[in-house]
Amino acid sequence: MQIVQPRLALIGAAALLAATMLAPGPTIAFDGTPQSAENADKTPLQIFKNPEAALRAGLEDFRSGDSRSGLQALKYAAAGGESLARWKLAKMYADGDGVPQDDEKAYDYFEQIVDNYDEDNSSAREEAVVSSAFVAVGAYSLTGIANSKVAADPMRALEMFQYAATNFGNADAQYDLARMYLDGVGVNKDAGQAARWLHxxxxxxxxxxxxxxxxxxFTGREGVARQRGLGLMWLSLAQQSSGQDKKNQWIADLYQKANAAASDTDKQIAALYLSDFKKRH
Known part of the structure:
Protein backbone atom coordinates (compact mmCIF):
# COMPACT_ATOMS: atom_id res chain seq x y z
CA MET A 1 0.00 0.00 0.00
CA GLN A 2 1.29 3.42 -0.87
CA ILE A 3 1.43 5.54 2.24
CA VAL A 4 2.41 9.19 2.28
CA GLN A 5 4.89 10.43 4.86
CA PRO A 6 3.52 11.92 8.11
CA ARG A 7 2.94 15.65 7.86
CA LEU A 8 2.13 18.40 10.21
CA ALA A 9 -1.49 18.93 9.91
CA LEU A 10 -2.60 22.37 10.78
CA ILE A 11 -6.14 23.78 10.71
CA GLY A 12 -7.32 27.36 10.62
CA ALA A 13 -8.77 29.14 13.66
CA ALA A 14 -10.74 32.33 14.35
CA ALA A 15 -11.74 34.13 17.51
CA LEU A 16 -14.57 36.50 18.33
CA LEU A 17 -13.31 38.92 20.99
CA ALA A 18 -15.31 41.55 22.90
CA ALA A 19 -14.08 45.12 22.41
CA THR A 20 -12.05 46.60 25.27
CA MET A 21 -10.45 50.03 25.75
CA LEU A 22 -6.63 50.22 25.71
CA ALA A 23 -4.98 51.56 28.85
CA PRO A 24 -1.36 51.66 30.10
CA GLY A 25 0.03 48.33 31.30
CA PRO A 26 3.38 46.61 31.82
CA THR A 27 5.94 46.76 29.02
CA ILE A 28 6.74 43.30 27.67
CA ALA A 29 9.88 42.40 25.72
CA PHE A 30 9.93 40.26 22.58
CA ASP A 31 10.62 37.10 24.60
CA GLY A 32 7.48 37.69 26.65
CA THR A 33 9.33 38.76 29.85
CA PRO A 34 8.96 42.10 31.68
CA GLN A 35 11.49 44.68 30.49
CA SER A 36 12.62 47.83 32.28
CA ALA A 37 13.10 51.21 30.63
CA GLU A 38 16.88 50.91 31.12
CA ASN A 39 17.27 47.81 28.90
CA ALA A 40 14.35 48.31 26.54
CA ASP A 41 14.77 47.82 22.79
CA LYS A 42 15.69 50.98 20.94
CA THR A 43 12.38 50.82 19.11
CA PRO A 44 9.61 51.75 21.56
CA LEU A 45 7.51 48.76 22.59
CA GLN A 46 3.75 48.96 22.55
CA ILE A 47 1.84 49.01 25.81
CA PHE A 48 -1.34 47.00 26.19
CA LYS A 49 -4.12 46.93 28.73
CA ASN A 50 -4.15 43.14 28.90
CA PRO A 51 -3.29 40.03 26.83
CA GLU A 52 -6.66 40.07 25.10
CA ALA A 53 -6.12 43.64 23.93
CA ALA A 54 -2.63 42.67 22.76
CA LEU A 55 -4.07 39.79 20.76
CA ARG A 56 -6.52 42.09 19.00
CA ALA A 57 -3.79 44.65 18.33
CA GLY A 58 -1.39 42.00 17.04
CA LEU A 59 -3.88 40.53 14.59
CA GLU A 60 -4.78 44.02 13.37
CA ASP A 61 -1.09 44.90 12.96
CA PHE A 62 -0.54 41.84 10.79
CA ARG A 63 -3.60 42.68 8.69
CA SER A 64 -2.20 46.18 8.13
CA GLY A 65 1.29 44.88 7.28
CA ASP A 66 3.09 45.91 10.49
CA SER A 67 4.71 42.56 11.25
CA ARG A 68 7.14 43.82 13.91
CA SER A 69 4.46 45.37 16.09
CA GLY A 70 2.23 42.38 15.38
CA LEU A 71 4.90 39.97 16.56
CA GLN A 72 5.50 41.99 19.72
CA ALA A 73 1.80 42.11 20.52
CA LEU A 74 1.28 38.40 19.91
CA LYS A 75 4.21 37.50 22.18
CA TYR A 76 2.70 39.70 24.89
CA ALA A 77 -0.66 37.97 24.43
CA ALA A 78 0.93 34.50 24.35
CA ALA A 79 2.86 35.19 27.57
CA GLY A 80 -0.46 36.24 29.11
CA GLY A 81 -2.12 32.93 28.22
CA GLU A 82 -4.00 33.75 25.02
CA SER A 83 -4.29 30.44 23.13
CA LEU A 84 -4.96 32.05 19.76
CA ALA A 85 -1.76 34.12 20.07
CA ARG A 86 0.22 30.99 20.88
CA TRP A 87 -1.33 29.17 17.94
CA LYS A 88 -0.63 32.04 15.55
CA LEU A 89 3.01 32.23 16.67
CA ALA A 90 3.39 28.46 16.45
CA LYS A 91 2.08 28.45 12.91
CA MET A 92 4.36 31.34 11.95
CA TYR A 93 7.45 29.52 13.23
CA ALA A 94 6.35 26.21 11.71
CA ASP A 95 5.89 27.80 8.28
CA GLY A 96 8.66 30.42 8.47
CA ASP A 97 5.99 33.05 7.87
CA GLY A 98 7.40 36.46 8.87
CA VAL A 99 9.95 34.86 11.20
CA PRO A 100 12.85 32.43 10.71
CA GLN A 101 11.49 28.90 10.37
CA ASP A 102 11.96 27.14 13.70
CA ASP A 103 10.14 23.89 14.46
CA GLU A 104 11.34 23.82 18.06
CA LYS A 105 9.79 27.23 18.79
CA ALA A 106 6.63 26.14 16.98
CA TYR A 107 6.50 23.00 19.11
CA ASP A 108 6.96 25.04 22.31
CA TYR A 109 4.00 27.28 21.51
CA PHE A 110 1.79 24.35 20.49
CA GLU A 111 2.76 22.50 23.66
CA GLN A 112 1.86 25.52 25.80
CA ILE A 113 -1.67 25.31 24.40
CA VAL A 114 -1.89 21.60 25.15
CA ASP A 115 -0.39 21.89 28.65
CA ASN A 116 -2.69 24.76 29.65
CA TYR A 117 -5.90 23.31 28.22
CA ASP A 118 -8.56 22.72 30.84
CA GLU A 119 -11.50 20.86 29.36
CA ASP A 120 -13.68 21.84 32.32
CA ASN A 121 -13.05 25.55 31.75
CA SER A 122 -12.72 25.89 28.00
CA SER A 123 -14.52 28.18 25.58
CA ALA A 124 -16.06 27.23 22.27
CA ARG A 125 -14.00 29.84 20.43
CA GLU A 126 -10.76 28.08 21.48
CA GLU A 127 -11.79 24.60 20.39
CA ALA A 128 -10.30 24.75 16.88
CA VAL A 129 -7.04 26.21 18.23
CA VAL A 130 -6.68 23.58 20.95
CA SER A 131 -7.62 20.74 18.63
CA SER A 132 -5.02 21.89 16.10
CA ALA A 133 -2.36 22.14 18.81
CA PHE A 134 -2.96 18.54 19.94
CA VAL A 135 -2.52 17.36 16.34
CA ALA A 136 0.64 19.44 15.87
CA VAL A 137 2.26 18.20 19.08
CA GLY A 138 1.36 14.67 18.00
CA ALA A 139 2.94 15.16 14.58
CA TYR A 140 6.15 16.56 16.03
CA SER A 141 6.26 13.81 18.65
CA LEU A 142 5.84 11.13 16.00
CA THR A 143 9.02 12.08 14.15
CA GLY A 144 10.91 14.25 16.63
CA ILE A 145 12.78 17.42 15.68
CA ALA A 146 16.40 17.04 14.61
CA ASN A 147 19.03 18.72 16.82
CA SER A 148 16.50 19.68 19.46
CA LYS A 149 15.08 18.54 22.77
CA VAL A 150 12.09 17.01 20.97
CA ALA A 151 12.82 13.32 20.46
CA ALA A 152 10.59 10.90 18.59
CA ASP A 153 7.96 9.61 21.01
CA PRO A 154 5.28 7.51 19.26
CA MET A 155 3.38 6.92 22.50
CA ARG A 156 2.96 10.65 23.08
CA ALA A 157 1.95 11.05 19.46
CA LEU A 158 -0.67 8.34 19.94
CA GLU A 159 -1.96 10.08 23.07
CA MET A 160 -2.25 13.44 21.28
CA PHE A 161 -3.97 12.02 18.20
CA GLN A 162 -6.37 9.92 20.26
CA TYR A 163 -7.39 12.90 22.37
CA ALA A 164 -8.01 15.19 19.40
CA ALA A 165 -9.71 12.45 17.40
CA THR A 166 -12.03 11.43 20.22
CA ASN A 167 -12.74 14.66 22.08
CA PHE A 168 -12.77 17.11 19.18
CA GLY A 169 -13.61 14.81 16.28
CA ASN A 170 -10.60 16.30 14.49
CA ALA A 171 -10.32 14.78 11.00
CA ASP A 172 -6.54 15.28 10.80
CA ALA A 173 -6.09 13.48 14.12
CA GLN A 174 -8.37 10.65 12.98
CA TYR A 175 -6.32 10.30 9.80
CA ASP A 176 -2.98 10.39 11.63
CA LEU A 177 -4.23 7.87 14.16
CA ALA A 178 -5.31 5.57 11.34
CA ARG A 179 -1.85 5.91 9.79
CA MET A 180 -0.26 4.73 13.03
CA TYR A 181 -2.46 1.62 12.99
CA LEU A 182 -1.70 0.98 9.32
CA ASP A 183 2.06 1.37 9.77
CA GLY A 184 2.26 -0.27 13.20
CA VAL A 185 3.97 2.76 14.73
CA GLY A 186 3.47 2.91 18.49
CA VAL A 187 0.71 0.28 18.22
CA ASN A 188 0.23 -3.15 16.72
CA LYS A 189 -0.79 -3.08 13.08
CA ASP A 190 -4.57 -3.20 12.84
CA ALA A 191 -6.13 -2.44 9.46
CA GLY A 192 -9.63 -2.80 10.86
CA GLN A 193 -9.00 -0.15 13.50
CA ALA A 194 -7.35 2.04 10.86
CA ALA A 195 -10.37 1.70 8.58
CA ARG A 196 -12.71 2.83 11.37
CA TRP A 197 -10.70 6.02 11.99
CA LEU A 198 -10.31 6.65 8.27
CA HIS A 199 -14.05 6.37 7.79
CA PHE A 218 -10.82 -1.76 -3.04
CA THR A 219 -7.93 -4.16 -2.45
CA GLY A 220 -8.99 -5.69 0.86
CA ARG A 221 -6.67 -6.48 3.73
CA GLU A 222 -6.64 -8.63 6.83
CA GLY A 223 -9.34 -7.15 9.03
CA VAL A 224 -10.93 -5.25 6.14
CA ALA A 225 -13.27 -7.03 3.73
CA ARG A 226 -12.82 -6.15 0.06
CA GLN A 227 -15.62 -3.91 -1.27
CA ARG A 228 -14.44 -2.73 -4.66
CA GLY A 229 -17.43 -0.54 -5.49
CA LEU A 230 -17.35 1.29 -2.15
CA GLY A 231 -13.58 1.61 -2.33
CA LEU A 232 -13.79 3.12 -5.81
CA MET A 233 -16.36 5.62 -4.56
CA TRP A 234 -14.02 6.85 -1.80
CA LEU A 235 -11.11 7.07 -4.23
CA SER A 236 -13.26 9.07 -6.64
CA LEU A 237 -14.24 11.49 -3.87
CA ALA A 238 -10.60 11.80 -2.78
CA GLN A 239 -9.53 12.73 -6.28
CA GLN A 240 -12.25 15.37 -6.50
CA SER A 241 -11.38 16.79 -3.06
CA SER A 242 -7.62 16.89 -3.55
CA GLY A 243 -7.59 19.27 -6.50
CA GLN A 244 -4.56 19.85 -8.72
CA ASP A 245 -1.91 20.23 -6.01
CA LYS A 246 1.20 18.22 -6.94
CA LYS A 247 1.55 16.93 -3.40
CA ASN A 248 -1.72 15.04 -3.95
CA GLN A 249 -0.55 13.27 -7.09
CA TRP A 250 -0.44 10.01 -5.11
CA ILE A 251 -4.22 10.28 -4.66
CA ALA A 252 -4.78 10.66 -8.39
CA ASP A 253 -2.45 7.71 -9.02
CA LEU A 254 -4.39 5.48 -6.60
CA TYR A 255 -7.70 6.42 -8.20
CA GLN A 256 -6.47 5.87 -11.76
CA LYS A 257 -5.01 2.47 -10.87
CA ALA A 258 -8.23 1.34 -9.18
CA ASN A 259 -10.45 2.74 -11.92
CA ALA A 260 -8.46 0.89 -14.57
CA ALA A 261 -8.84 -2.37 -12.65
CA ALA A 262 -12.54 -1.87 -11.82
CA SER A 263 -15.23 -3.78 -13.63
CA ASP A 264 -18.39 -2.19 -15.01
CA THR A 265 -20.26 -3.58 -12.02
CA ASP A 266 -17.73 -2.00 -9.63
CA LYS A 267 -18.26 1.35 -11.33
CA GLN A 268 -22.03 1.07 -11.21
CA ILE A 269 -21.93 0.27 -7.49
CA ALA A 270 -19.51 3.17 -6.92
CA ALA A 271 -21.93 5.52 -8.68
CA LEU A 272 -24.77 4.44 -6.40
CA TYR A 273 -22.64 4.93 -3.28
CA LEU A 274 -21.52 8.33 -4.58
CA SER A 275 -25.11 9.44 -5.15
CA ASP A 276 -26.02 8.41 -1.60
CA PHE A 277 -22.98 10.22 -0.15
CA LYS A 278 -23.88 13.46 -1.90
CA LYS A 279 -27.46 13.25 -0.65
CA ARG A 280 -26.17 12.92 2.93
CA HIS A 281 -23.77 15.83 2.56
Whole structure:
Protein backbone atom coordinates (compact mmCIF):
# COMPACT_ATOMS: atom_id res chain seq x y z
CA MET A 1 0.00 0.00 0.00
CA GLN A 2 1.29 3.42 -0.87
CA ILE A 3 1.43 5.54 2.24
CA VAL A 4 2.41 9.19 2.28
CA GLN A 5 4.89 10.43 4.86
CA PRO A 6 3.52 11.92 8.11
CA ARG A 7 2.94 15.65 7.86
CA LEU A 8 2.13 18.40 10.21
CA ALA A 9 -1.49 18.93 9.91
CA LEU A 10 -2.60 22.37 10.78
CA ILE A 11 -6.14 23.78 10.71
CA GLY A 12 -7.32 27.36 10.62
CA ALA A 13 -8.77 29.14 13.66
CA ALA A 14 -10.74 32.33 14.35
CA ALA A 15 -11.74 34.13 17.51
CA LEU A 16 -14.57 36.50 18.33
CA LEU A 17 -13.31 38.92 20.99
CA ALA A 18 -15.31 41.55 22.90
CA ALA A 19 -14.08 45.12 22.41
CA THR A 20 -12.05 46.60 25.27
CA MET A 21 -10.45 50.03 25.75
CA LEU A 22 -6.63 50.22 25.71
CA ALA A 23 -4.98 51.56 28.85
CA PRO A 24 -1.36 51.66 30.10
CA GLY A 25 0.03 48.33 31.30
CA PRO A 26 3.38 46.61 31.82
CA THR A 27 5.94 46.76 29.02
CA ILE A 28 6.74 43.30 27.67
CA ALA A 29 9.88 42.40 25.72
CA PHE A 30 9.93 40.26 22.58
CA ASP A 31 10.62 37.10 24.60
CA GLY A 32 7.48 37.69 26.65
CA THR A 33 9.33 38.76 29.85
CA PRO A 34 8.96 42.10 31.68
CA GLN A 35 11.49 44.68 30.49
CA SER A 36 12.62 47.83 32.28
CA ALA A 37 13.10 51.21 30.63
CA GLU A 38 16.88 50.91 31.12
CA ASN A 39 17.27 47.81 28.90
CA ALA A 40 14.35 48.31 26.54
CA ASP A 41 14.77 47.82 22.79
CA LYS A 42 15.69 50.98 20.94
CA THR A 43 12.38 50.82 19.11
CA PRO A 44 9.61 51.75 21.56
CA LEU A 45 7.51 48.76 22.59
CA GLN A 46 3.75 48.96 22.55
CA ILE A 47 1.84 49.01 25.81
CA PHE A 48 -1.34 47.00 26.19
CA LYS A 49 -4.12 46.93 28.73
CA ASN A 50 -4.15 43.14 28.90
CA PRO A 51 -3.29 40.03 26.83
CA GLU A 52 -6.66 40.07 25.10
CA ALA A 53 -6.12 43.64 23.93
CA ALA A 54 -2.63 42.67 22.76
CA LEU A 55 -4.07 39.79 20.76
CA ARG A 56 -6.52 42.09 19.00
CA ALA A 57 -3.79 44.65 18.33
CA GLY A 58 -1.39 42.00 17.04
CA LEU A 59 -3.88 40.53 14.59
CA GLU A 60 -4.78 44.02 13.37
CA ASP A 61 -1.09 44.90 12.96
CA PHE A 62 -0.54 41.84 10.79
CA ARG A 63 -3.60 42.68 8.69
CA SER A 64 -2.20 46.18 8.13
CA GLY A 65 1.29 44.88 7.28
CA ASP A 66 3.09 45.91 10.49
CA SER A 67 4.71 42.56 11.25
CA ARG A 68 7.14 43.82 13.91
CA SER A 69 4.46 45.37 16.09
CA GLY A 70 2.23 42.38 15.38
CA LEU A 71 4.90 39.97 16.56
CA GLN A 72 5.50 41.99 19.72
CA ALA A 73 1.80 42.11 20.52
CA LEU A 74 1.28 38.40 19.91
CA LYS A 75 4.21 37.50 22.18
CA TYR A 76 2.70 39.70 24.89
CA ALA A 77 -0.66 37.97 24.43
CA ALA A 78 0.93 34.50 24.35
CA ALA A 79 2.86 35.19 27.57
CA GLY A 80 -0.46 36.24 29.11
CA GLY A 81 -2.12 32.93 28.22
CA GLU A 82 -4.00 33.75 25.02
CA SER A 83 -4.29 30.44 23.13
CA LEU A 84 -4.96 32.05 19.76
CA ALA A 85 -1.76 34.12 20.07
CA ARG A 86 0.22 30.99 20.88
CA TRP A 87 -1.33 29.17 17.94
CA LYS A 88 -0.63 32.04 15.55
CA LEU A 89 3.01 32.23 16.67
CA ALA A 90 3.39 28.46 16.45
CA LYS A 91 2.08 28.45 12.91
CA MET A 92 4.36 31.34 11.95
CA TYR A 93 7.45 29.52 13.23
CA ALA A 94 6.35 26.21 11.71
CA ASP A 95 5.89 27.80 8.28
CA GLY A 96 8.66 30.42 8.47
CA ASP A 97 5.99 33.05 7.87
CA GLY A 98 7.40 36.46 8.87
CA VAL A 99 9.95 34.86 11.20
CA PRO A 100 12.85 32.43 10.71
CA GLN A 101 11.49 28.90 10.37
CA ASP A 102 11.96 27.14 13.70
CA ASP A 103 10.14 23.89 14.46
CA GLU A 104 11.34 23.82 18.06
CA LYS A 105 9.79 27.23 18.79
CA ALA A 106 6.63 26.14 16.98
CA TYR A 107 6.50 23.00 19.11
CA ASP A 108 6.96 25.04 22.31
CA TYR A 109 4.00 27.28 21.51
CA PHE A 110 1.79 24.35 20.49
CA GLU A 111 2.76 22.50 23.66
CA GLN A 112 1.86 25.52 25.80
CA ILE A 113 -1.67 25.31 24.40
CA VAL A 114 -1.89 21.60 25.15
CA ASP A 115 -0.39 21.89 28.65
CA ASN A 116 -2.69 24.76 29.65
CA TYR A 117 -5.90 23.31 28.22
CA ASP A 118 -8.56 22.72 30.84
CA GLU A 119 -11.50 20.86 29.36
CA ASP A 120 -13.68 21.84 32.32
CA ASN A 121 -13.05 25.55 31.75
CA SER A 122 -12.72 25.89 28.00
CA SER A 123 -14.52 28.18 25.58
CA ALA A 124 -16.06 27.23 22.27
CA ARG A 125 -14.00 29.84 20.43
CA GLU A 126 -10.76 28.08 21.48
CA GLU A 127 -11.79 24.60 20.39
CA ALA A 128 -10.30 24.75 16.88
CA VAL A 129 -7.04 26.21 18.23
CA VAL A 130 -6.68 23.58 20.95
CA SER A 131 -7.62 20.74 18.63
CA SER A 132 -5.02 21.89 16.10
CA ALA A 133 -2.36 22.14 18.81
CA PHE A 134 -2.96 18.54 19.94
CA VAL A 135 -2.52 17.36 16.34
CA ALA A 136 0.64 19.44 15.87
CA VAL A 137 2.26 18.20 19.08
CA GLY A 138 1.36 14.67 18.00
CA ALA A 139 2.94 15.16 14.58
CA TYR A 140 6.15 16.56 16.03
CA SER A 141 6.26 13.81 18.65
CA LEU A 142 5.84 11.13 16.00
CA THR A 143 9.02 12.08 14.15
CA GLY A 144 10.91 14.25 16.63
CA ILE A 145 12.78 17.42 15.68
CA ALA A 146 16.40 17.04 14.61
CA ASN A 147 19.03 18.72 16.82
CA SER A 148 16.50 19.68 19.46
CA LYS A 149 15.08 18.54 22.77
CA VAL A 150 12.09 17.01 20.97
CA ALA A 151 12.82 13.32 20.46
CA ALA A 152 10.59 10.90 18.59
CA ASP A 153 7.96 9.61 21.01
CA PRO A 154 5.28 7.51 19.26
CA MET A 155 3.38 6.92 22.50
CA ARG A 156 2.96 10.65 23.08
CA ALA A 157 1.95 11.05 19.46
CA LEU A 158 -0.67 8.34 19.94
CA GLU A 159 -1.96 10.08 23.07
CA MET A 160 -2.25 13.44 21.28
CA PHE A 161 -3.97 12.02 18.20
CA GLN A 162 -6.37 9.92 20.26
CA TYR A 163 -7.39 12.90 22.37
CA ALA A 164 -8.01 15.19 19.40
CA ALA A 165 -9.71 12.45 17.40
CA THR A 166 -12.03 11.43 20.22
CA ASN A 167 -12.74 14.66 22.08
CA PHE A 168 -12.77 17.11 19.18
CA GLY A 169 -13.61 14.81 16.28
CA ASN A 170 -10.60 16.30 14.49
CA ALA A 171 -10.32 14.78 11.00
CA ASP A 172 -6.54 15.28 10.80
CA ALA A 173 -6.09 13.48 14.12
CA GLN A 174 -8.37 10.65 12.98
CA TYR A 175 -6.32 10.30 9.80
CA ASP A 176 -2.98 10.39 11.63
CA LEU A 177 -4.23 7.87 14.16
CA ALA A 178 -5.31 5.57 11.34
CA ARG A 179 -1.85 5.91 9.79
CA MET A 180 -0.26 4.73 13.03
CA TYR A 181 -2.46 1.62 12.99
CA LEU A 182 -1.70 0.98 9.32
CA ASP A 183 2.06 1.37 9.77
CA GLY A 184 2.26 -0.27 13.20
CA VAL A 185 3.97 2.76 14.73
CA GLY A 186 3.47 2.91 18.49
CA VAL A 187 0.71 0.28 18.22
CA ASN A 188 0.23 -3.15 16.72
CA LYS A 189 -0.79 -3.08 13.08
CA ASP A 190 -4.57 -3.20 12.84
CA ALA A 191 -6.13 -2.44 9.46
CA GLY A 192 -9.63 -2.80 10.86
CA GLN A 193 -9.00 -0.15 13.50
CA ALA A 194 -7.35 2.04 10.86
CA ALA A 195 -10.37 1.70 8.58
CA ARG A 196 -12.71 2.83 11.37
CA TRP A 197 -10.70 6.02 11.99
CA LEU A 198 -10.31 6.65 8.27
CA HIS A 199 -14.05 6.37 7.79
CA UNK A 200 -14.72 9.03 10.43
CA UNK A 201 -12.28 11.42 8.73
CA UNK A 202 -13.47 10.52 5.22
CA UNK A 203 -17.03 11.44 6.14
CA UNK A 204 -15.70 14.92 6.91
CA UNK A 205 -14.32 15.17 3.33
CA UNK A 206 -10.71 14.59 4.40
CA UNK A 207 -9.17 13.76 1.01
CA UNK A 208 -6.20 11.76 2.28
CA UNK A 209 -8.43 9.66 4.52
CA UNK A 210 -10.82 9.06 1.64
CA UNK A 211 -7.94 7.89 -0.55
CA UNK A 212 -6.47 5.44 1.97
CA UNK A 213 -9.90 4.14 2.97
CA UNK A 214 -10.76 3.69 -0.69
CA UNK A 215 -7.58 1.73 -1.35
CA UNK A 216 -8.11 -0.45 1.73
CA UNK A 217 -11.64 -1.33 0.65
CA PHE A 218 -10.82 -1.76 -3.04
CA THR A 219 -7.93 -4.16 -2.45
CA GLY A 220 -8.99 -5.69 0.86
CA ARG A 221 -6.67 -6.48 3.73
CA GLU A 222 -6.64 -8.63 6.83
CA GLY A 223 -9.34 -7.15 9.03
CA VAL A 224 -10.93 -5.25 6.14
CA ALA A 225 -13.27 -7.03 3.73
CA ARG A 226 -12.82 -6.15 0.06
CA GLN A 227 -15.62 -3.91 -1.27
CA ARG A 228 -14.44 -2.73 -4.66
CA GLY A 229 -17.43 -0.54 -5.49
CA LEU A 230 -17.35 1.29 -2.15
CA GLY A 231 -13.58 1.61 -2.33
CA LEU A 232 -13.79 3.12 -5.81
CA MET A 233 -16.36 5.62 -4.56
CA TRP A 234 -14.02 6.85 -1.80
CA LEU A 235 -11.11 7.07 -4.23
CA SER A 236 -13.26 9.07 -6.64
CA LEU A 237 -14.24 11.49 -3.87
CA ALA A 238 -10.60 11.80 -2.78
CA GLN A 239 -9.53 12.73 -6.28
CA GLN A 240 -12.25 15.37 -6.50
CA SER A 241 -11.38 16.79 -3.06
CA SER A 242 -7.62 16.89 -3.55
CA GLY A 243 -7.59 19.27 -6.50
CA GLN A 244 -4.56 19.85 -8.72
CA ASP A 245 -1.91 20.23 -6.01
CA LYS A 246 1.20 18.22 -6.94
CA LYS A 247 1.55 16.93 -3.40
CA ASN A 248 -1.72 15.04 -3.95
CA GLN A 249 -0.55 13.27 -7.09
CA TRP A 250 -0.44 10.01 -5.11
CA ILE A 251 -4.22 10.28 -4.66
CA ALA A 252 -4.78 10.66 -8.39
CA ASP A 253 -2.45 7.71 -9.02
CA LEU A 254 -4.39 5.48 -6.60
CA TYR A 255 -7.70 6.42 -8.20
CA GLN A 256 -6.47 5.87 -11.76
CA LYS A 257 -5.01 2.47 -10.87
CA ALA A 258 -8.23 1.34 -9.18
CA ASN A 259 -10.45 2.74 -11.92
CA ALA A 260 -8.46 0.89 -14.57
CA ALA A 261 -8.84 -2.37 -12.65
CA ALA A 262 -12.54 -1.87 -11.82
CA SER A 263 -15.23 -3.78 -13.63
CA ASP A 264 -18.39 -2.19 -15.01
CA THR A 265 -20.26 -3.58 -12.02
CA ASP A 266 -17.73 -2.00 -9.63
CA LYS A 267 -18.26 1.35 -11.33
CA GLN A 268 -22.03 1.07 -11.21
CA ILE A 269 -21.93 0.27 -7.49
CA ALA A 270 -19.51 3.17 -6.92
CA ALA A 271 -21.93 5.52 -8.68
CA LEU A 272 -24.77 4.44 -6.40
CA TYR A 273 -22.64 4.93 -3.28
CA LEU A 274 -21.52 8.33 -4.58
CA SER A 275 -25.11 9.44 -5.15
CA ASP A 276 -26.02 8.41 -1.60
CA PHE A 277 -22.98 10.22 -0.15
CA LYS A 278 -23.88 13.46 -1.90
CA LYS A 279 -27.46 13.25 -0.65
CA ARG A 280 -26.17 12.92 2.93
CA HIS A 281 -23.77 15.83 2.56
Missing amino acids: LAAEKNHAEAQALLGQLL
